[in-house]
Amino acid sequence: QVHLVQSGTVVRKPGASVTVSCKASGYIFTDYSIHWVRQAPGQGLEWMGIINPINGNTAYAQNFQGRLTMTRDTSTNTVYMEVTSLRSEDTAIYYCARGISTGGWDYWGQGTLVTVSS
Amino acid sequence: QSALTQPRSVSGSPGQSVTISCTGTNSDVGAYNFVSWYQQRPGKAPKLMIYDVTKRPSGIPVRLSGSKSGNTASLIISGLQADDEADYYCCSYAGSSSSVFGGGTKLTVL
Numbered sequence: 001q002v003h004l005v006q007s008g009t010v011v012r013k014p015g016a017s018v019t020v021s022c023k024a025s026g027y028i029f030t031d032y033s034i035h036w037v038r039q040a041p042g043q044g045l046e047w048m049g050i051i052n053p054i055n056g057n058t059a060y061a062q063n064f065q066g067r068l069t070m071t072r073d074t075s076t077n078t079v080y081m082e083v084t085s086l087r088s089e090d091t092a093i094y095y096c097a098r099g100i101s102t103g104g105w106d107y108w109g110q111g112t113l114v115t116v117s118s
Numbered sequence: 119q120s121a122l123t124q125p126r127s128v129s130g131s132p133g134q135s136v137t138i139s140c141t142g143t144n145s146d147v148g149a150y151n152f153v154s155w156y157q158q159r160p161g162k163a164p165k166l167m168i169y170d171v172t173k174r175p176s177g178i179p180v181r182l183s184g185s186k187s188g189n190t191a192s193l194i195i196s197g198l199q200a201d202d203e204a205d206y207y208c209c210s211y212a213g214s215s216s217s218v219f220g221g222g223t224k225l226t227v228l
Contacts, residue, residue, distance in 0.1 A: 035217070037164075044121070044222040045156070045164065045207050050215050059215035095163055102211050103152030104169025111163055 002026040004034075004096050004109035011115045017084040020112045022096035029077040030054045033099035036070065036081045038092040039111075046092075050099065051079055086116045122147065122208055122220035129226040135196040138223045140208030141189055146218055148189035152211035155184060155193045157204045158222075164207065168193060195225075203227045 007021040036048040049060035051070040058070045069082045094112045097105035123141040130136040147153060153171045156164035166175050168184035181196045195202055208220040
């Protein structure tokens with residue numbers, strides 16, 4: 001049974017950084033890409049980026065260039081997503097999701113609420 | 119990239135059919151057959167309903183279908199049920215490993 005389990009709620013001050021983890025189980029970790037998607041309160045979904053667990057290759061949305069880093073640990077089947085220089089607009093629920101083909105994500109983590117507030 | 123364009127809301131009565139459109143450009147929807155649709159209920163993670171324009175994951179009923187013409191993709195829900203009431207998002211591959219979402223559509227079952 002496939003599961004993506006994310007780390008818990010965090011609160012950060014503006015200018016700080018945050019790292020959210022996503023631990024995969026129930027499938028071969030290196031067979032599927034992992035994407036990150038966020039959703040600000042009352043807003044729509046926003047694609048952030050992708051990591052290929054085989055080689056760690058990443059691609060990020062232009063909106064996050066320079067502030068976003070995704071890494072993976074194949075020994076623990078865990079993907080990490082770090083956002084730096086946080087601002088209030090980064091307050092959102094952050095989701096990881098498993099990619100199937102180029103056009104869909106079939107399993108999602110439960111979401112991690114990141115609140116940026118002074 | 120700019121977000122894909124979806125109607126903010128659609129509605130229908132039980133048993134009817136509704137169509138949710140998703141308009142992009144010839145750099146995303148029009149360029150690739152990699153459009154997916156997600157259902158999201160309040161407080162829950164999105165759920166994959168359609169991928170690769172027309173494919174249904176296991177467990178998704180056949181009364182949900184997807185199509186694409188030019189730069190516009192569509193999600194068709196036939197035999198509308200009260201349980202279909204939710205937000206729906208389209209998403210398209212946009213090249214260079216990137217993806218872009220639509221703004222979301224609230225489906226109301228009257």
